[in-house]
Amino acid sequence: MFTGIVEIMGTVSEYNKKDESESGGSGVSITIQDASSILTDCHIGDSIACNGICLTVTEFSSDSFKVGISPETIARTNVADWLPGNKINLERAVSQEVRFGGHYVQGHIDTVATIVSIKEEGNSLVFGFKLRDSQYGKFIVEKGFICIDGTSLTVTQVDGDGTFYIAMIAHTQHVVVMPLKKIGSLVNIEVDLTGKLIEKQIEVSLQNQFNDSHSTLNKLIESLIDQKVKQYLNK
Template sequence: MFTGIVEHIGTVVEYKEYDETESGGQGTSITITDCEPILGDCKIGDSIACNGICLTVTEFDKNTFKVGISPETKERTNVISWQKGSKVNLERAVSQEVRFGGHYVQGHVDTVATVISKKPEGNSIIFGFKLRDPHFNRFIVEKGFIAIDGTSLTVTTIDHDDVFHISMIKHTQDNVTLPLKPIGSLVNIEVDLTGKIVEKQIETTLKNQFDNRNSRLHQLISQIIDKKLESVPK
């Protein structure tokens, strides 16, 4: 679990694709450096969110760590756009000593979005985004949480064409990678888990109610149908 409060910015130093003859199968390994501030308590198997993707540390030293990337992760995220020199937001999994300053972030990226606009507003920047997969739009609400490249942010407005906007203050600009990205770049998106949980609970409850002929909902629908049928001329 993560909070969406970026701790550090690292640099991709190696991006290696494995073929079927190598031990990594068809996976990918990525090595990230300039990471000494967050590796003091690191252990093999630890989770580190890299641009919002929860990844497992497979190797590390004082300044560098390596992670493996699955085909599923490559399909869901912007990781295929990473290359040597790319900057990535980093956050270690929460511990008991961490203040929960952002929101509940799993590190399970739902989809990607394109940076549509960047507009200065005082010392803030207003960013606009468009999702690649529009079925996730229903989970984006005004004043709701969203994680963009692992950064906990608040949706400020949503346009009629489903372009959504966030406002980034100067402090955040100085500590995350988003201001470095030009218009047209892809960013990782994790929508607020709360919306997905609520939707699933409602779907399950309604299905159970519909399937149970003795349920209150089933009885209510039957009563409505009966009344409608009674009003139909014979």
């Protein structure tokens, strides 16, 4: 679990598409350096959010760490676009001592979005985004939480076509990667877990009531049908 409060920006130093080493597992691995300040208490198997993706440390030194990348992660995220030299937002998993300044972030990316606009507004930058997978738009609401490249942000506006916006204050601009990106760049999106949980609970509740012929919902439907039939017969 994470908070979406980025600790530092690391740098991609190596992108190995077939890492034959034990720590690479004969798969895709990425090594990220300039990370010394978050590795003082690191252990093999720890989780670190890298641009919002919860990844497992398979090897580390005093300044860098390696993570394995699954095909699912490549399909869901912008990790395929990472290149050596790219800056990456980094956050360790929460501990009991961490103040919860952002929101509950799993590090499980739902989809990616394209930056479609960047506009200065006072000392803030207003970014506009368009989702690749529109089905996640129902979880993005004005003043709701969203995690973009691992940064906890507040949605300021949602247009009718699904474009949504965030405003980034001057402080945040200096500590996260987004201001380094351009229009057309992809960002990782994790929508607020609360919305997904509520949708699932409603779906299960409705299905259970449909399956129970004596449920309140089924009785209400039967009553409405009876009323409509009577209205039709009385015409």
